Amino acid sequence: MRPDEISVETEGLTRVFGNFVAVDRVSLSVPRGEIFGFLGANGAGKTTVIRMLCGLLRPSSGRATVAGLDVYREAEAIKQRIGYMSQRFSLYGDLTVAENIAFYGGIYGLDRRQVQQKREAMLAGSDLGTHADSLTGDLPLGFKQRLALGCAMLHAPSILFLDEPTSGVDARARRAFWDLIYETAAQGTTVFVTTHFMDEAEYCHRVCIMDSGRVIALGAPAKLRRQYDAGSMQEVFVQVLKETPRDF
Numbered sequence: 001m002r003p004d005e006i007s008v009e010t011e012g013l014t015r016v017f018g019n020f021v022a023v024d025r026v027s028l029s030v031p032r033g034e035i036f037g038f039l040g041a042n043g044a045g046k047t048t049v050i051r052m053l054c055g056l057l058r059p060s061s062g063r064a065t066v067a068g069l070d071v072y073r074e075a076e077a078i079k080q081r082i083g084y085m086s087q088r089f090s091l092y093g094d095l096t097v098a099e100n101i102a103f104y105g106g107i108y109g110l111d112r113r114q115v116q117q118k119r120e121a122m123l124a125g126s127d128l129g130t131h132a133d134s135l136t137g138d139l140p141l142g143f144k145q146r147l148a149l150g151c152a153m154l155h156a157p158s159i160l161f162l163d164e165p166t167s168g169v170d171a172r173a174r175r176a177f178w179d180l181i182y183e184t185a186a187q188g189t190t191v192f193v194t195t196h197f198m199d200e201a202e203y204c205h206r207v208c209i210m211d212s213g214r215v216i217a218l219g220a221p222a223k224l225r226r227q228y229d230a231g232s233m234q235e236v237f238v239q240v241l242k243e244t245p246r247d248f
Helices: 046-053 075-081 097-107 112-124 141-152 171-186 221-227 233-243
Strands: 006-017 020-031 035-039 061-066 082-085 159-163 190-195 206-211 214-219
Touching: 006 046, 006 190, 020 046, 020 190, 020 206, 020 214, 035 046, 035 171, 046 061, 046 159, 046 190, 075 082, 082 141, 097 112, 097 141, 141 159, 141 171, 171 190, 206 221, 206 233, 214 221, 214 233, 221 233
Parallel strands: 035 190, 035 206, 082 159, 159 190
Antiparallel strands: 006 020, 006 061, 206 214
């Protein structure tokens, strides 16, 4: 694979907090346009990996590049090339939908005309059109989710990081959100998504299962199901954990 076809690459990526190893020697190579899932229980290390790749947290050791940029030397440049949506949505509840879009457009360096064009396109392409002047804090969770995704993509990033984006929403809203993720990836955007919902792993092109900071399984969902003779990713997850040595 050519270097320009790789969105993210890590080798031995590690993060230590005091005596606690949150991420332990993670090595990955993710091509452009892939939906790549981090699967694992809370505390498995998923969010810490995402934060390091987004330039929000400096690794303790190892190496990583995002969009060809080094996470140690070019963290600020990385932030301008990616979109990031946290599990708390990072929206301002006391601003209207339109004001949140304008605010994030300014953060990403868009001028007034660009913000207006992006706002019109976002509102026209979703059910948010009738809520432009509504306070974001008053929106149903599913609408907040769509708005947060739209704000994260205002500057057309080549890589999108979604950290537990469907936490707290119902099954129908989760499926609708994944439809948006598919549309995004189909346009060439690489999507990283962390989740603890086993059924969501089925939607990813590849899945990285983490436990105690380590990668314990990696591959396409269908391949992992065959490898572990399992009927679902839930069964794969249980089997992988059973076979993983508990010496760390």
